[in-house]
Amino acid sequence: MKTNELIKDLSLIKQTGTLPEDITALEIDSRAVTDGTAFVCQKGYTVDGHDFAGQAVKNGAKLIITEKELELEACQIIVKDSARALAFLADRFYGSPSEKMNVFGVTGTNGKTSVSNLIHELIRKLGGRSALSGTIGFDLDGDLRQSANTTSDLLTTQKMIHTAKEQGISNMIFEVSSHGLVEGRLWGVDFDVAVFTNLSHDHLDYHHTMEHYGYAKGLLFSQLGQDLTKQKAAVLNLDDEWFERYAQMTPHEVISYSMEKPADFYAEDIQYMADRTYYKLMSPEGAFDLETQLLGTFNVSNTLAAIAALYAKGYRVSDLVEALKEVAPVSGRMQLVPTSAPLSIYIDYAHTPDAIEKAIKSVMPFKKNRILFLIGTGGNRDKSKRPAMAKMASLADYVVLTTDDPRYESYESITSDLEKGMEHKGYACIGDRGEAVRHLMQQAEPDDIIIFAGKGHEDYQIIENTKYPHSDSNIALEVIAERF
Numbered sequence: 075m076k077t078n079e080l081i082k083d084l085s086l087i088k089q090t091g092t093l094p095e096d097i098t099a100l101e102i103d104s105r106a107v108t109d110g111t112a113f114v115c116q117k118g119y120t121v122d123g124h125d126f127a128g129q130a131v132k133n134g135a136k137l138i139i140t141e142k143e144l145e146l147e148a149c150q151i152i153v154k155d156s157a158r159a160l161a162f163l164a165d166r167f168y169g170s171p172s173e174k175m176n177v178f179g180v181t182g183t184n185g186k187t188s189v190s191n192l193i194h195e196l197i198r199k200l201g202g203r204s205a206l207s208g209t210i211g212f213d214l215d216g217d218l219r220q221s222a223n224t225t226s227d228l229l230t231t232q233k234m235i236h237t238a239k240e241q242g243i244s245n246m247i248f249e250v251s252s253h254g255l256v257e258g259r260l261w262g263v264d265f266d267v268a269v270f271t272n273l274s275h276d277h278l279d280y281h282h283t284m285e286h287y288g289y290a291k292g293l294l295f296s297q298l299g300q301d302l303t304k305q306k307a308a309v310l311n312l313d314d315e316w317f318e319r320y321a322q323m324t325p326h327e328v329i330s331y332s333m334e335k336p337a338d339f340y341a342e343d344i345q346y347m348a349d350r351t352y353y354k355l356m357s358p359e360g361a362f363d364l365e366t367q368l369l370g371t372f373n374v375s376n377t378l379a380a381i382a383a384l385y386a387k388g389y390r391v392s393d394l395v396e397a398l399k400e401v402a403p404v405s406g407r408m409q410l411v412p413t414s415a416p417l418s419i420y421i422d423y424a425h426t427p428d429a430i431e432k433a434i435k436s437v438m439p440f441k442k443n444r445i446l447f448l449i450g451t452g453g454n455r456d457k458s459k460r461p462a463m464a465k466m467a468s469l470a471d472y473v474v475l476t477t478d479d480p481r482y483e484s485y486e487s488i489t490s491d492l493e494k495g496m497e498h499k500g501y502a503c504i505g506d507r508g509e510a511v512r513h514l515m516q517q518a519e520p521d522d523i524i525i526f527a528g529k530g531h532e533d534y535q536i537i538e539n540t541k542y543p544h545s546d547s548n549i550a551l552e553v554i555a556e557r558f
């Protein structure tokens with residue numbers, strides 16, 4: 075790209091040296107720099123990109139965007155704020171790809187992965203092509219690649235949109251974390267539809283108060299912008315108390331959904347089965363009998379959100395209802411483990427008090443014997459949610475309290491915090507997660523419902539800083555082979 079074009083309109087303090095005619099790439103990691111790259115010095119939590127500018131020049135960087143003049147043999151552009159400069163440059167370098175695509179953002183405490191995946195799969199079932207970025211990775215219309223975070227850094231985000239667009243994909247779905255919003259990792263992304271699932275206690279080690287956490291999620295709705303010539307929408311959960319505040323953040327259309335009361339999209343006559351859910355979908359296009367493979371009360375809410383999001387982009391409700399029958403649950407979200415033993419075993423990713431409550435309540439309608447529930451929490455992370463998690467786990471008849479990536483914290487420290495919230499005596503504390511799963515399976519009796527929560531799709535356990543292979547379902551199936 076011509077460097078003149080790249081930096082035209084960029085607000086800068088000063089330029090030193092001669093501007094290279096072209097630049098070949100834009101990077102923030104000096105290790106990724108190749109000949110002709112423009113390197114932006116970004117201040118991160120642990121490292122400061124300014125310290126790596128020299129390395130970037132050695133690797134071939136021809137232009138350095140920096141907040142302070144450095145002793146370097148390369149052209150420098152000094153800016154006041156390199157994070158804002160990066161947002162501008164990344165959008166410009168990749169040709170504002172988000173403006174040319176249908177971009178969906180999904181935020182909320184729980185259900186982001188589930189709703190994003192539903193939108194993505196519905197588009198694909200209906201013959202469209204779609205890319206998805208979130209906890210599970212970067213899924214380029216069926217080709218899954220790894221990603222480090224639920225919401226990637228700003229440059230990676232723009233690269234993903236660009237890659238999808240280059241491949242002729244016209245839809246891009248982002249699972250949007252509150253961290254990503256506060257850190258401006260989505261600056262410059264032109265969202266068409268912003269979806270809110272719900273807000274409950276999580277990540278307070280980072281946000282400190284629910285007010286800040288709620289505000290952080292709200293940034294997504296203000297990011298729809300003020301250009302009313304563009305057809306955009308906010309899809310909001312009417313059952314959540316933040317509905318009003320998020321509606322106030324955008325002048326664009328608000329589409330509501332609810333499990334409890336009339337809204338643009340709402341559910342009536344819900345029937346929960348062990349392997350399917352049915353309900354009557356009430357919509358602006360009339361009533362439909364809806365069937366889904368997704369289980370649990372929260373998935374009723376999630377399917378409503380996904381349908382409303384696609385309706386906002388002109389999809390017909392009848393087509394969406396038809397396609398939904400075929401959509402499988404995301405791996406590890408109330409996923410039924412196939413077994414011939416007379417038990418129902420689910421793997422779930424619930425790791426907040428609200429999600430735990432909903433996971434347990436969702437199996438209650440078909441409870442025949444007991445509900446056995448296993449939950450752990452991560453070490454060295456938000457500790458304040460631990461007792462609240464165990465309090466909700468007490469809804470189950472028997473609870474095993476364990477760990478979920480203990481990192482550097484001791485087993486006892488984690489399980490004793492959890493234990494404070496237990497409301498009955500039917501529980502055991504077993505720090506080693508493998509042993510905890512085995513113990514729970516030893517207690518199982520015919521017709522019990524078993525939920526292993528917290529790990530979901532993850533196939534590892536992090537102890538200190540090492541990832542060890544771990545699978546709740548494999549261990550459960552081993553015990554079943556011994557006992558049933």
Ligand SMILES: Nc1ncnc2c1ncn2[C@@H]1O[C@H](COP(=O)(O)OP(=O)(O)O)[C@@H](O)[C@H]1O
Nearest residue numbers: 183184185186187188372407422423424429433
């Ligand atoms: N709408 C919802 N409300 C409450 N809990 C939910 C909802 N959707 C999912 N969950 C619970 O949260 C867990 C994580 O779901 P997921 O879709 O991965 O959410 P996120 O990406 O926001 O972490 C699920 O396994 C389930 O237990």
Ligand SMILES: [Mg+2]
Nearest residue numbers: 186187209224
């Ligand atoms: Mg997620």
